[in-house]
Amino acid sequence: MKxxxxxxxxxxxxxxxxxxxxRALEAGAEAIEVDVQPTRDGALVVIHDETLERTTDGAGRVDxxxxxxxxxxxxxxxxxxxxxxxxxxxxxxxxxLFxxxxxxxxxxxxxxxxxxxxQVEACFVKSFVHPWLLTVKALEPALRTACLLYGRPVDPAAVARAAKAEVFSVGIALLDPDLVERCHAGGVQVCTWNCNDPDAAGRYRDLxxxxxxSDTPTAVCAALGQV
Known part of the structure; x- marks a missing residue:
């Protein structure tokens, strides 16, 4: 588990x-997740929200x-x-990099x-909007993708395959052994967010x-011995 x-x-x-x-790299994280938004002049910046107020001293839309x-x-x-x-x-x-x-x-x-x-081999593109992932695959078939979902489908591997995604990504509250087993049986990897309790990290590895x-990779990596 990474x-x-x-x-x-x-x-x-x-x-x-x-x-x-x-900080995450120094902690021992083997993967990093970031969010991308476009600027008015066509650049790509790493910021989660479409607006600036929450994470910067600016105001208004990023684009x-x-x-x-x-x-x-x-x-x-x-x-x-x-x-x-x-x-x-x-x-x-x-x-x-996700x-x-x-x-x-x-x-x-x-x-x-x-x-x-x-860095095609080192990256994943992820999204809740699965048609965007199909576009990514059409542009670069070697680039891996991850489909995000808020819900818990009966057949998560089928959802991933429909999006041509190698990874199924789901919130940690919806994670259970059956979901992991169904994904792996269908040749799909499992990503979950977010474990901030170092004492619980080993349980997800066992799953x-x-x-x-994780928002706290220093503590989680230390708990897993991945420092």
Whole structure:
């Protein structure tokens, strides 16, 4: 089981920033999850919300601002809003990267950014909007994808296969042995979010979870001996 730093290490450093991602990598996380939004001038930045207020000192929609304007903001503790290219470089050779699509029309640009970084084999593209994943697969068949779902389907592997996804990702409250078994029987890996209790981490490893998301990767990696 690989620990996946959720937005880096969002309970240890400002989420979706380079310091947060670096913190997760230093903790021993073998995967990192980030979110991508487009800027007004066509760049890709790593930020979860479509608006700026929650995680920066800015205001308004992310896509109403240029990259230069966004770079001038404080994303927490003096950190900048990073670009996807910067995150790809930081994770290079150190961890797999899960990139969540948060806005429509970004599929081609995200694929191109991953290709330009020569990191197709190290990345996953994930989304709740499964048609976006089909677009990603059409653009780059070698790029792995993860389908997100809020609910608990009867046949999760079938849902993943319909999206041409290698990974089924579900909230931790919906995780159970049957779901993991059904996914693995169908050749699909399981990702779950988020385990912030280090005492519980071993239980998910025993269940056979492939990727365990965590906002507190330092404690979770330590509990699992993955430091």
């Amino acid at each position: 620990v996946m730093g959720h937005r880096g290490a969002r309970h240890e450093a400002p989420e979706n920033t380079l310091p947060s991602i670096a 109403a601002h240029t990259l230069a304007e966004l770079r001038a903001l404080d994303a927490g503790d003096g950190a900048q809003v990073p670009t996807l290219a910067e995150v790809l470089e930081l994770c290079r050779g150190r961890a797999e 990139v969540e699509l948060k806005a429509p029309g970004c599929e081609a640009r995200v694929v191109q950014a991953i290709q330009a970084a020569d 056979g979870v492939d990727y365990l998301g």
